[in-house]
Amino acid sequence: MFMNDEELYQRLLNGDKEALEALYDKYEKLLFSMAYRTCQQNEMAEEAVQELFLKLWTRRAKYDSTKGKFSSWLLTVMRYTAIDLLKKKENQNYTLEDNKDYDEYEPSTEDLLEWKERGEMLRKAVQTLSNEQASIVNLFYFKGLTQREIADHLNLSLGTVKGRIRLALKHLKKELGQLKEKGGLGDVT
Template identity: 55%
Template sequence: MREHDLDLYRRIEAQDENALELLYDRYEKLLFSFAFRMTNNKFLSEEVVQEVFTKLWTKKGMYDESKGKFSSWLLTITRNTSIDLLRKKKETPYELEERDALLDERPSTEEVVEWKESSERICTAVKELTSEQQEIIELFYFKGMSQSKIATTCNIPLGTVKGRVRLALKHLREKLSNVQERGVRE
């Protein structure tokens, strides 16, 4: 029987190396692909994964189950570590600036993680977005660009960028909830 992530995390807090190995085996490929999508660099992505598991091993009491799924939290750490390493090494083709302070307009990290965990359904849903919305989602989530930077890079108004992000997320949520409720694609 497969042990739950939370149980493995608690064992890691107690310095159980086997639990760390089990979580590594479970999440290494997902974290690597998520980091690679952000960094576009194999070696940097490997460094991100190593850093994430080092943080997991050395910092006790970081995960709070009341704030969301363990996998969402782990991918949030991966995302932040990717951005930190890109800034530190200055290997990104885009200038990584602070995200817009408009938190209420940003989707939560948990939403992004759930999309990643259901990659086949997500790929199908993303393909149904307009090409403009697909481009905005790619730049915002996987290239680490702020909405302001996207507006400048794409030469479109900031309001248009925000609207496309909101509309794309709305369409993705609808399509994914339909698939989840019915178990079939519409």
């Protein structure tokens, strides 16, 4: 019996370990990839993925279906989890030694193709933003700065940064929707 993400999440909230396993199996590679891009270390990316699923299991991260898709929410939680872990490790002056026995993560050809297609569409959509919006989106989503750090870095008010991010995301969602209609972009919104 096929269950969508929200059904699995509800089962997880009721203590269903199989639902947790199903979500892990479905999203582990994608989440690891995002964590790795942030942390740049296999061990830390693995730790971030484990931390995320621990948050789900212990209900420290709560999904609200009225605010967006489960997959988008999960990726957002992963991003913040990885950033928090990276900052925590940096504050402890913690360095990981390279482990030569560790198998490098190898995404499948299908994953690589899908990520490439989505990346191209996202780059096209970001190019339609104003320079200010594109700069803030880059700092927030790709450099991992907080809204407060962006405000300080660009000498803007926090409200201005929040507003520009909100407008940029609204614009990107519209643009990605149009690109999806034109070119068959997968499920990115």
